[in-house]
Amino acid sequence: MYSAFQTLDEVFELLSRRGHALYGGEAVSQLEHALQSALAAEQSGADASLITAALLHDIGHIVCEQGDDDVANGVDDHHEAVAVQLLSTLFGDEVCLPIALHVAAKRYLCHSETGYLDSLSTASRLSLALQGGPMSATEAERFIRRPHATAALDLRRHDDVAKTPALPTPPLQHYRLIAAQALKAQP
Numbered sequence: 001m002y003s004a005f006q007t008l009d010e011v012f013e014l015l016s017r018r019g020h021a022l023y024g025g026e027a028v029s030q031l032e033h034a035l036q037s038a039l040a041a042e043q044s045g046a047d048a049s050l051i052t053a054a055l056l057h058d059i060g061h062i063v064c065e066q067g068d069d070d071v072a073n074g075v076d077d078h079h080e081a082v083a084v085q086l087l088s089t090l091f092g093d094e095v096c097l098p099i100a101l102h103v104a105a106k107r108y109l110c111h112s113e114t115g116y117l118d119s120l121s122t123a124s125r126l127s128l129a130l131q132g133g134p135m136s137a138t139e140a141e142r143f144i145r146r147p148h149a150t151a152a153l154d155l156r157r158h159d160d161v162a163k164t165p166a167l168p169t170p171p172l173q174h175y176r177l178i179a180a181q182a183l184k185a186q187p
Contacts, residue, residue, distance in 0.1 A: 036162030101152035
């Protein structure tokens with residue numbers, strides 16, 4: 001069990017301090033992947049919630065200290081559930097549900113979109129096997145009816161393109177300002 005973040009400063013301090021480890025089996029760091037995902041969302045015209053979800057969708061990997069060879073060794077850290085547990089105090093469903101569903105979105109796209117599976121990186125194909133493989137028709141029908149499923153599919157696509165070494169992105173502080181706009185209203 002992980003303790004939920006209490007402040008946005010905690011989230012961004014973690015990304016800044018521990019985001020430099022390689023992103024499991026890819027040629028970019030966790031932080032590069034996060035920034036590239038957020039950039040892809042921003043360039044697509046997404047709102048602050050989806051940009052924030054794109055930035056933070058894999059924070060569970062950082063907290064779980066995912067190793068480069070974990071996926072190859074059959075370890076699924078359930079990072080999407082860890083991320084939601086960590087972030088739900090600060091962010092509402094518009095941020096947390098796309099994060100919660102982004103692994104299922106990959107499974108859905110593998111089922112429903114010809115060529116999607118072949119477009120995945122080797123590391124992403126390996127993790128897909130651990131995550132249950134492509135959805136069945138019944139699972140896909142159930143998934144697409146879930147609240148925020150469309151946002152999760154958008155997040156998945158931003159995730160998929162965020163693996164380019166040395167791609168220029170805005171700095172982390174740029175996305176902190178956007179994430180501040182997506183915070184839950186405090187009572």
